[in-house]
Amino acid sequence: MQFNTILVALFASMAFALPTDGDGTEPTPPTEPTCPPTGPSAPYAACAGLYSEEQCCATDVLGVADLNCLTPGAIPSSPSDFQSICAAGGQRARCCVIPVAGQAVLCTTPIGIS
Numbered sequence: 266m267q268f269n270t271i272l273v274a275l276f277a278s279m280a281f282a283l284p285t286d287g288d289g290t291e292p293t294p295p296t297e298p299t300c301p302p303t304g305p306s307a308p309y310a311a312c313a314g315l316y317s318e319e320q321c322c323a324t325d326v327l328g329v330a331d332l333n334c335l336t337p338g339a340i341p342s343s344p345s346d347f348q349s350i351c352a353a354g355g356q357r358a359r360c361c362v363i364p365v366a367g368q369a370v371l372c373t374t375p376i377g378i379s
Contacts, residue, residue, distance in 0.1 A: 309343050311375040312360035320369055321351035322359045331359055331369040344377030 311319050319341070322331035335356070341347035347358040358378060361369035 309341055311341055311347050315362055316360040316373045318361045318364055320359045320361045320364055321354060321356035322369060323356045331361060331372045334364050334367055334369045344375065347375055348378060
């Protein structure tokens with residue numbers, strides 16, 4: 266008998282939890298996409314994840330550490346822009362894990378640069 270009471274309460278709570286538009290009808294899905302913009306209007310994200318710090322570095326030591334690193338002087342808008350910003354100072358575009366005092370340990374090549 267208690268099982269029937271629990272079952273009825275469960276189904277009743279699910280019926281109350283169904284979304285509606287306020288007039289008892291089902292909500293209509295949005296007609297425009299809700300995804301972030303893509304294409305030329307989307308900003309260039311050079312670095313992601315653990316390697317989130319954009320850096321211009323002068324020396325790469327065995328692909329593990331980079332020396333004489335600085336934050337780019339401008340916000341890059343594309344992979345080639347990132348390369349040219351760093352090349353203006355004689356450095357390479359890199360994505361690093363938290364640089365300290367101009368030294369960056371664990372760096373990788375930015376997205377879109379080969």
